[in-house]
Amino acid sequence: MSFFTDVIQRGNFVVLDTETTGLQVAEICQIAIVGVDGDVLMDTLVKPVGRIPPDATRIHGITNADVSDAPRYSDVHQQIYDILNGRDVIVYNASYDRKMLHLSAQACGLPKTDWKAISHWHCAMEAFSEIYGERGGYGRGYRFQKLSTAARYYHVPQPVAHTALADCLTTLAVCKAMLAAR
Helix, strand or coil: CHHHHHHHHHCCEEEEEEEECCCCCCCEEEEEEEECCCCEEEEEECECCCCCCHHHHHHHCCCCCCCCCCCEHHHHHHHHHHHHCCCEEEECCHHHHHHHHHHHHHHCCCCCCCHHHHCEEEEHHHHHHHHHCCECHHHCCECCCCHHHHHHHCCCCCCCCCCHHHHHHHHHHHHHHHHHHC
């Protein structure tokens, strides 16, 4: 946890979030990246190669019609790369969003980018779960907690859940609250 708070304290990080077409084999349909002061570095819908299923739309509200004129992942990949290159990247569930970057690139036929080699990834969900302290089953670490739970814990307003930009800003506020509370 101390390494995570050191990253926040240094103040040279970005926060990334995605909305996707599903949970397992899926693609990004919205991505946002914000700087340490909440400045928006990227906020865009993304037209996936596949369709957005109704189950995913029920969660984030993004429809196939919403993304019909949006850029493809292949159109925004280089911009994402340029923003993340050499940076500390904080994500609420970092392994999932990194996986979605890989799957979206694969769907577009792009070569695999080793995101861990070009940037330093930090999971805010893992850090918060340790603070929250609910043990996982069979004594395995801490049970992961939703972003909404972290926001409530730190009294962070959550205006609109499940948009990439709102979740970035909520994650940023939770990270700053974690630092202030230590």
